[in-house]
Amino acid sequence: MISMRMLVSRLAPLLACLGLLGVWQLGALILDTDSFPTAIDAIRAVPSILGDKESLINILASLRRMAVGYSLAVAVSIPLGLMMGRSRGVASFFNPLLMVIYPVPKAALMPIIMLWLGVGDVAKTLVIFLGVSLPVIYHSFQGAKAVEEKMLWSGAAMGLSAAQRMIRIVLPAALPEILTGCRTGLVLALITMVTSEMIARQSGAGNILFNALDMGQYDTVYAMIIIIGAMGIGLDAAFERLRSRLVKWSEPRFEIPLSFA
């Protein structure tokens, strides 16, 4: 019985996917316009894109930029966020600056950065870096701020230095919150990746998508949407796996909702 329930809960996202595609198919059949092909038509166009060597290279280049930007952002943001959470001075130093930058769409900086760094990889990676780092900093900050003082005092009483306390107490205690931030960052990285390539039309998945839109190749548009969507869902699922392994101890016994934000 339990395994049956497990099976259903495993399959539920898949069923939801199929259901959504079904709704799409129905909607397309009812509307019946050129600009909205049926789900089946769009899926049929997917292999031809993935089979094409040039577009495959483009998509892989996008993923590479995303991976580089994302890792750099995480590596810089977590220490900064933790320090902000533990020291009032650091927090009040950086907070207003971050508040000012947060609502600025990072991809909108693209035209300005492009003037400086050109349309190449550096500009796009930098934009992804900026897009990812803010939520990660914010969540690390919140996580580090919520660490119980008593644990730190006990650590200090047992002779841990400030740096050791940071790594052995604050980091693990804030980890669930940090990973929530990383997950938000992952989605933002994809969004920034697509938009940065849309603005600097040179290579990448976003370039294929918006070029197809401009040229009215609607099958390709929808097929690219499926591909990018699948990337998002796949990366998120992989991340969720990693997350649940790392912070299993912090989960309550009943199932908590997936924490996107």
Added chain:
Amino acid sequence: MNSRVVTSDVLLGIVPIALSIALWQAIVSFGYAPVTLLPPPGMVFLRLAQQLTTTAFQQEVAATLFRLFVGFSIAVILGVGIGLAAAASPAVNAVVRPIVRVLAPLPKVALYPALLLLLGFGHESKIMLVVADALFPILLSTYYGASMVEQKLIWSAMAAGTPRHQILFKVVLPAAVPSILTGCRIGLVISCIVVFLAEMITSTDGLGHLLVTAARTFQAVDMFVPLITISLLGLILNGLLEGLRTYLLRGFPEV
């Protein structure tokens, strides 16, 4: 004493902003960057002040704000509604959870071409994109907040004679408010970002459109103006939300 700590915090916070503006000025005045690529900050802020008084610019801001508000409000209503329903009823939960699981990590900007083709180039497609992006953080934090409500609170309310159907609005919703507001805050920032992006992609008005036109004509000054404007808008809206939060959460223990 307390107010002195606050002022010194504010002063400390102004330092990096002042430093970055000074750096910006320094780069320009020491000639590392030509003025056509990076205009000095004074010029940009002057231009901003100038633009703010013109009706044309005000109309662009109004168009952006309109889309932002409508989209964000719809997202809040839907997100809180669905989130509460999913927390209250296992049946709704079973349907909503897998759909959210699939849709939440989807990069919604990739859906924008589809929205454009379906809804046209007007307000609708942009508002839909804002809704799609702002909905999930709000929905998830509502659900999270509502399902974390202490069972004892519900029992006490029931023991005190609250009818079953009122518990949702009298106990669960107020107890979930801190979490809902956190979600709204993230949703608001995302709305600001998304509305700007949507306007950059295709639009005939709005701040994003201003940026794109300026970029196409290499008017560097005009490129900075919409960026600073959206940053200011985000700050103001965030401040308003913060005010709402302290009003709604008066009497709550500090979270």
